[in-house]
Amino acid sequence: MKSDRKPVPGASVDTTRRGLVAAAGVATVAAGFPAIVRAQPKSVNVGVIQPLSGANAQFGINSRNGIELVADEINAAGGIAGLGGAKINLIVADGTSTPTTAANVAQRMISQNQVVAILGAFASSLSIAISEVTERRGIPLLTMSFADQLTERGFKNVFRVVSKASTIGRAQFDDALAIAKAAGETVTKAAIMYEDTAYGTSQAKGLRDAAQKAGVELVMDDAYPLGITDVTPLITKLRNSGAQMVFPVSYLNDSLLIIRTMRQQQIDIPAIGGAAGYVIPDFVKGLGEFSNDVLSVSPANYDRVPELTDRFRERFGYFMVHEALEHAVCMGVLAEAMDISKSADPAKVRETFYQERFDKGWSTAMTGAVKFDETGQNTLAKPVMVQWQDGELRTVWPKELAMAPARWKGKPISI
Amino acid sequence: MELIQALVNGLLIGGVYAVISIGLTLVFGVMSIINFAQAEFLMLGMFIAFFCWQYLGLDPMIGALVAFVVVFALGMLVERGLIERVIGAPDVAQIFLTVGLLIVLENAALLAFGSDYRSVRVPYQTQAVQFAGLIIGVPYLLAFVVSLVAGVLLWAFMRFTWLGQAMRATAQDSAAALSLGMDVRRIRQIAFGLGVAMTALGGAVILPYFTASPTVGAQFVVLMFTAVVLGGLGNVLGAVIGGLAVGVIQTLSTLVLPIQLQNLVLFIVFILVLALRPEGLLRQK
Numbered sequence: 001m002k003s004d005r006k007p008v009p010g011a012s013v014d015t016t017r018r019g020l021v022a023a024a025g026v027a028t029v030a031a032g033f034p035a036i037v038r039a040q041p042k043s044v045n046v047g048v049i050q051p052l053s054g055a056n057a058q059f060g061i062n063s064r065n066g067i068e069l070v071a072d073e074i075n076a077a078g079g080i081a082g083l084g085g086a087k088i089n090l091i092v093a094d095g096t097s098t099p100t101t102a103a104n105v106a107q108r109m110i111s112q113n114q115v116v117a118i119l120g121a122f123a124s125s126l127s128i129a130i131s132e133v134t135e136r137r138g139i140p141l142l143t144m145s146f147a148d149q150l151t152e153r154g155f156k157n158v159f160r161v162v163s164k165a166s167t168i169g170r171a172q173f174d175d176a177l178a179i180a181k182a183a184g185e186t187v188t189k190a191a192i193m194y195e196d197t198a199y200g201t202s203q204a205k206g207l208r209d210a211a212q213k214a215g216v217e218l219v220m221d222d223a224y225p226l227g228i229t230d231v232t233p234l235i236t237k238l239r240n241s242g243a244q245m246v247f248p249v250s251y252l253n254d255s256l257l258i259i260r261t262m263r264q265q266q267i268d269i270p271a272i273g274g275a276a277g278y279v280i281p282d283f284v285k286g287l288g289e290f291s292n293d294v295l296s297v298s299p300a301n302y303d304r305v306p307e308l309t310d311r312f313r314e315r316f317g318y319f320m321v322h323e324a325l326e327h328a329v330c331m332g333v334l335a336e337a338m339d340i341s342k343s344a345d346p347a348k349v350r351e352t353f354y355q356e357r358f359d360k361g362w363s364t365a366m367t368g369a370v371k372f373d374e375t376g377q378n379t380l381a382k383p384v385m386v387q388w389q390d391g392e393l394r395t396v397w398p399k400e401l402a403m404a405p406a407r408w409k410g411k412p413i414s415i
Numbered sequence: 416m417e418l419i420q421a422l423v424n425g426l427l428i429g430g431v432y433a434v435i436s437i438g439l440t441l442v443f444g445v446m447s448i449i450n451f452a453q454a455e456f457l458m459l460g461m462f463i464a465f466f467c468w469q470y471l472g473l474d475p476m477i478g479a480l481v482a483f484v485v486v487f488a489l490g491m492l493v494e495r496g497l498i499e500r501v502i503g504a505p506d507v508a509q510i511f512l513t514v515g516l517l518i519v520l521e522n523a524a525l526l527a528f529g530s531d532y533r534s535v536r537v538p539y540q541t542q543a544v545q546f547a548g549l550i551i552g553v554p555y556l557l558a559f560v561v562s563l564v565a566g567v568l569l570w571a572f573m574r575f576t577w578l579g580q581a582m583r584a585t586a587q588d589s590a591a592a593l594s595l596g597m598d599v600r601r602i603r604q605i606a607f608g609l610g611v612a613m614t615a616l617g618g619a620v621i622l623p624y625f626t627a628s629p630t631v632g633a634q635f636v637v638l639m640f641t642a643v644v645l646g647g648l649g650n651v652l653g654a655v656i657g658g659l660a661v662g663v664i665q666t667l668s669t670l671v672l673p674i675q676l677q678n679l680v681l682f683i684v685f686i687l688v689l690a691l692r693p694e695g696l697l698r699q700k
Contacts, residue, residue, distance in 0.1 A: 057530050196675055224674045227634045229625065232424045232552065233669035233677075236417070252532045253626040260624065263541035264552040286534035286626070290541050 043089040044080065044344045046071070046334065047115035047139075049105055049130060051122055054097030059122045059323050063144075064092060065316050066324030067119055070331040070362050073311070082339035088331075095121045099129035106133040116344045117142060119330045122323055124150065124165075125198075131158050140350045142334060144299065144326035147202075151375040159353050159376040161329045161366065162299035163383050168275070169206015171383040172297035175397045176245060176272045177214055179295070179385065183408035191220035191243035193234055193258070194274070195250045200226075203249045203274045219243050228254060235261040249274035256286045263290050268409060270295060272385075281318045284391050291388040293407050298322050298386045300329075300366045301395045303403045308365050319393070325365055332362025333370050367401070420549055421666045427555040429662020431617055434562035435635060436642040436654040437569065438614035444586045444649035445606035446502060451513040453614055454632030454639060455520035456486055460615025461627035462528060468535045468622070475535055476561050479619035483565075486615035490608035498607060499600070517632070524629035532626040540623050554623035561620045565613065566655060573651065582606050586649065614639075641685050647695020656696060660684075 048067055050060035071088040079085040091113045095102035102121055109115055110133065117140040121127050124147035134141040135155045143150065143158065146165040150158055163171070173190075180187045192207050194200035200223065211218050219241040224234060231254065238246055246269055248258050255277035262271065273296035277283060284291045302309035302320040312320035312328075320328075333353075338344055341352040353376075359369035366381060373379050385397035387406060396406035405412045439453045463485055464478030473481070497516065501509045539553040573579035584592040585602050593599045618631075625631070642661045646653025661681060668680035688696065 054530075222674055225678065228674075229634065229638075230424065230428045230555075230665070232428075232555070233421065233666055233674055236420060236424075236550075237669075240417075252534075253628075256534055256626060257624060260540050260554075261552065264543040264554075265550050266543070282532060282534070286536065288536050 042083075043087040044083065044338065045089050045091050045113050045115045046331070047106070047109045047113065047118035047120075048090050048092045049095040049102060049109065049118060049120035049126070050092070051097045051102075051126060052092075052094040056097045056123050056126075060095070062321050062324045063120075063122050063327040066312065066320065066326075066328040067331045069312055069315060069324075070328045070335070074335050074361075080335055080338050082342040083344060086344070088335065091115060095126050095130070097123065097126070099125045102126040103129040103133050106130045110134070110137045110139055115139065116338065116346055116349055117334050119143075119327060119334070121145070131155060134158070138350075139346045140334075140353060142330035144323060144330065146299070151377045155376065157350060157376075159333075159372050159378075161333065161370055161378045161381060162326050163381045164377065165202055166206050168297055168299060168383045169203045170210045171385070172203070172247060172272060172274055173207050173210030173214065173216075175297065175383075175385040176247070176270070176295065177216070179397055179406045179408060179413065180245065180270075182406070183411070183413045185244065185408070187216055187244045189217050189219045189241070189243050190245050190247065191238050191241055192218060192247040192249070193220065193222045193224060193238070194248070195226045195254060196223040197226055199276070200249050207247050207249075207274075220246075224254075226251075226254075228257070231257045231261050234258070235265055235267065238262070239265055239267055243269060245270045245272060247272050247274065248278075250277050252277035252280065252282055252286070255283060259287055259290060259294060270408060272296060275299070275322070279386060279393060280321055284388060292390065293387065293410060295385055295387045295396070295406075297383050298393075299381070299383050300325050301384055301386045301393055301403075303393065303395055304384075304401065305365045308362060328362050329365050329370065332360075332365065333358045336360055336363050416548060417670060418667075421670055422663060423549055423551060424555070425663035425666035426659055427551070427559045427662070428666070429659035430559040430562045430566075431621055431658075432638055432642050432661050433655040433658025434566055434620075435614050435617035436639050436646075436658045437566060437651055438610040438612070438617070439639055440643045440646070440649055440651055440654040441613065442607055442610035443643070444651070445582055445610075446498070446603050448498060448502065448509050449513065449648075450498075450610070451510065451636075452516035452520060453611065454636035455517050455524075456490070456611040456614045457618035457635055458524060458627070458629060458632045459486055459489070459520070460618030461622055461625075461631060462524065462533075463615070464619035464622050465533050465535060465627050468537075474537060475619055475622040476557055478622070479561060479616045482615045482619040483612045487608040487612035490611035491604050493611075494604045494607035499603070502603070521629055521632065528629055530629065532628045534626045535622050537623050552624070557623070558620040562617060565616055569609070569613065570651070578602070578605065638681075641681060645685065645688055645696055650695060653695050660696075 050063045052060045071090050075087045079087045093105045095105050119142050121130055124145040127143045127145035131141050135157050140157050143160050144162045148164045148166050151160050192204055194204040271294050275298050278296035279298050300322050309320035336358045337349050337352040340356055341348045353372050357369055357371045363370050369380055370378050371380050384395045384401055386393045387396045394404035396402050442450045460482040463482040464475045467473040467478035467481050501512050542553040543550050581597045581602050585599055589599050638661055642657035643654050645660055646657030664681050664684055665677045668677045
């Protein structure tokens with residue numbers, strides 16, 4: 001814990017107008033209830049539900065790390081000014097990897113801890129389960145889960161900072177096509193291969209739709225069982241298919257197998273992963289130089305805001321993976337909303353989410369700002385294309401967000 | 416051409432299934448115990464080879480030897496401490512013990528190693544040899560060769576050494592072996608150690624193309640049992656044939672059917688064998 005838990009008297013922290021108003025407010029209250037104020041500046045409970053055990057544990061831990069980093073930074077800088085310097089008190093709970101448990105945890109958290117909002121919970125299935133509870137209890141849920149339906153059920157308390165799955169799937173295809181075009185290659189044939197899970201199938205559907213719209217023929221469209229022991233047949237098929245690029249959608253084990261087997265068979269067509277196994281530090285750990293030039297779609301990337309994300313790397317020893325980054329944005333947006341509304345009341349904070357544009361501190365980490373529409377979807381979110389270049393993930397597309405030139409078949413593309 | 420390529424791929428991966436399955440069938444043959452925890456020793460073998468690579472810089476093929484030795488010793492201890500107590504006990508007791516061992520080993524690994532996937536990085540991982548139009552991945556080839564060598568050595572051991580012959584004698588009739596002055600207790604202990612060590616070796620050699628994780632055993636346990644039952648429980652040569660058959664069926668089926676269905680074909684063959692030749696492909700009635 002790096003956070004500074006020493007009480008800081010809220011009324012004297014800053015001299016902004018907001019701070020003065022807050023100070024006046026505190027002073028008024030203090031006149032009435034001197035004992036309370038002198039005892040301890042109040043803190044705000046923020047609920048964090050993540051899969052800290054089970055199949056998604058690694059992602060849950062990354063997400064928690066991102067949130068903790070932001071909360072500790074805000075606390076160290078004097079808490080939330082709009083609330084008279086109140087500290088953020090994270091209530092972290094393990095949502096496991098089962099939706100029913102996650103819902104129960106949310107229920108308990110709301111009854112017992114009076115949280116202003118809940119942040120979570122990486123996996124779409126968990127977030128959907130939690131959102132039913134938060135909707136009923138009128139507590140805002142800030143999330144970075146992809147599933148389209150999260151913001152499509154008319155809920156009033158769900159706020160998503162990233163693009164939805166269908167948008168990400170479309171971007172995976174369209175951006176890859178655009179990069180190929182910029183490299184001077186006209187793609188007419190593509191291949192997709194995906195694990196036969198909910199995630200794999202839904203993303204494959206997005207790819208298929210985009211391919212159809214772009215008039216690109218899918219010469220291979222294969223699902224394979226999760227935990228496959230030998231991908232050689234798949235890669236042999238890929239080689240014979242004449243595809244000019246391949247979209248593998250898989251978790252780590254399969255992604256390593258697929259890239260290695262492609263290299264064994266000397267297939268040099270570009271591979272464009274579907275996030276998950278393709279954008280984590282273990283990918284480069286497992287592949288080394290062979291990770292070079294592998295592309296992947298990602299809802300956000302750390303290299304766009306090194307001044308923020310380097311602090312994560314410093315503290316936790318690995319680059320700020322996208323789920324950590326997006327959860328940090330959730331925390332940043334929540335802090336900003338409380339600061340603006342000067343309230344830790346869930347209903348007031350929710351209204352602020354709908355009204356304001358958030359563009360300070362960690363809220364800027366994705367595309368500079370966050371603005372929610374009436375469904376709770378961040379309208380400023382935009383998926384990016386990232387590429388492994390010498391052990392780092394670089395944002396290479398779209399042009400206006402790119403941090404490094406994209407490489408296609410080993411050659412950098414000049415834009 | 417495609418057919419031959421698929422056949423070769425199937426044999427290469429089947430060779431590893433074979434060496435993994437030999438361990439299971441050996442334990443059953445000598446001790447008449449079905450070891451449900453067998454695949455967890457594959458997981459242990461993977462982790463031992465992984466740590467040998469990470470901390471000592473040893474190639475997994477050499478790490479496989481370390482895994483063999485360490486798991487052999489561990490297997491001897493487990494046999495003396497746990498398995499021995501249920502020899503001749505009702506099936507239920509044996510099942511509970513080995514399934515319990517499975518759960519304990521898997522969760523102990525989760526506790527000790529975390530749920531991360533771990534992968535080694537070796538230079539030949541992305542290399543392939545081209546031969547008469549065939550492409551053969553070097554990691555698959557190496558894993559196959561090491562498995563083959565281990566299998567042949569085991570065969571020679573069982574065939575030509577006194578201990579190996581005693582093991583076979585115990586498998587055939589433990590009472591008779593005992594009456595002839597063989598230390599059946601010690602023989603069983605060694606057989607169990609050898610059985611789990613073979614499986615651990617099989618786990619170690621696939622490390623260049625498969626990531627290690629505490630739950631990896633689950634992905635192999637069904638394949639392992641299929642191979643063993645195909646060849647006839649307790650039959651070492653049968654396990655080899657069964658292992659190769661599993662690999663070949665898996666890859667050949669992908670020529671005509673989507674890869675998603677590769678295990679479906681495998682299990683159809685499996686059910687047919689159970690129905691038509693319940694004693695296994697090799698065993699004579």
